[in-house]
Amino acid sequence: MAILLLVTISIAVSTPSAQAQPPTNWAKRLDSGHGPEAITNLQFYFHDIVSGRNPTAVQIIKPASGSSGFGQVNVADEPLTVGPDASSKVVGRAQGMYGVASQSMTDMALLMVLSYGFTDGPYKGSSLSIVGRNPVMSPTRELPVLGGTGVFRMARGYALMKTVSVNAAGDAVVHYNVTVYTPASNGNNGPTSPSSTAAGGGGSTRTSSSSSSSPATMAGRQGWLVSFVVACAAFICLLL
Numbered sequence: 001m002a003i004l005l006l007v008t009i010s011i012a013v014s015t016p017s018a019q020a021q022p023p024t025n026w027a028k029r030l031d032s033g034h035g036p037e038a039i040t041n042l043q044f045y046f047h048d049i050v051s052g053r054n055p056t057a058v059q060i061i062k063p064a065s066g067s068s069g070f071g072q073v074n075v076a077d078e079p080l081t082v083g084p085d086a087s088s089k090v091v092g093r094a095q096g097m098y099g100v101a102s103q104s105m106t107d108m109a110l111l112m113v114l115s116y117g118f119t120d121g122p123y124k125g126s127s128l129s130i131v132g133r134n135p136v137m138s139p140t141r142e143l144p145v146l147g148g149t150g151v152f153r154m155a156r157g158y159a160l161m162k163t164v165s166v167n168a169a170g171d172a173v174v175h176y177n178v179t180v181y182t183p184a185s186n187g188n189n190g191p192t193s194p195s196s197t198a199a200g201g202g203g204s205t206r207t208s209s210s211s212s213s214s215p216a217t218m219a220g221r222q223g224w225l226v227s228f229v230v231a232c233a234a235f236i237c238l239l240l
Contacts, residue, residue, distance in 0.1 A: 026082045026091055027123060029188065030179075038188040040152075042123075042178040044080045044091055046161075051169035063100060068108065073099035080116065084164050084173050092118035101133065110134040112143065122188070126150025128180065130159050139163075145180055151188040155180050 030039040049056040056078045063072035080092040096114035112134050117127040127150065132143040141161045148155035157180040164173040182188060 027121065033184075036184055038151075038182050038184045038186065040180045040182070040188060042128075042176070042180065044082060044176050045084050045088075045164065046094060046174040046176055047079050047081065047086055048076070048172045048174065049078075050074070051171055057098075060097075061099070066103070068103055068105045069100040070103045071100065073097055076114065078114075080118075080176075084175070086173075089120070091120040092116060092123075098134070106137075107135065108137055110136055123151060126152045128152050128155055128178070130178075134161070136163070145178065148180070148182070151186045152180060152182055153186050155182045157181050 026044050027040060027042045030041050031037065047056060050058075057074045057076040059072060060075050061071065061073035063069045075097050076094065078094040079086070079090050080094060081088040081090050083089075094114045094116045096112075098110045098112040098114065100108070101111040102109040110133070113131050115127050115129055118124060126148065128148040129146045130143050131146050134141050134143060139162065143159045143161065145155055145157035145159060157178065159179075160177040162175045162177075164175050166172045
């Protein structure tokens, strides 16, 4: 009886407690973490490489006759990085298709149908679906977020896009600034920004609620529980 109890205690003590995901420098929560909805801001760079030996976008349908490229369709597997340099940290990939949807060169637009899958931090394994018309000649373009998976399940929002660079071969780097709204019940554990916590209002009540549910506090509670179990076991062993 005593041996079985001690084995159970050993397992409880040796089981690691849940650790918070390390903060990321490309994504953050904008909400206070107490409402029914999580608001997340993601900023990354999209690399569209159409030239060289390892293009990230390849043509699968040729354009119709004419100089606008109307009708051309590319399939894409584009890296998403934290910086404009292709060698910076990769945090995901955009996979899908885009095609030239305009007949006029003066108002050139792409129709983009892409899934943005993330591989970093608390967003690893989650994705966003961004679909819409991309008027590539405009300095800033806006596309809707139509859904997602994982912590972005039932997502809605918008993506603001700005071209950073385009070379003679047509390779482009585009900056994305994405704002996403998701149900808080999805379990989005991304880092909240200090300003959003302060802006949440509610004074000390909200602050204490946030700290009481923090990973550090939870770990402290688990440590106290283990100590309590060990003390109880020692007392039972004495009785035996």
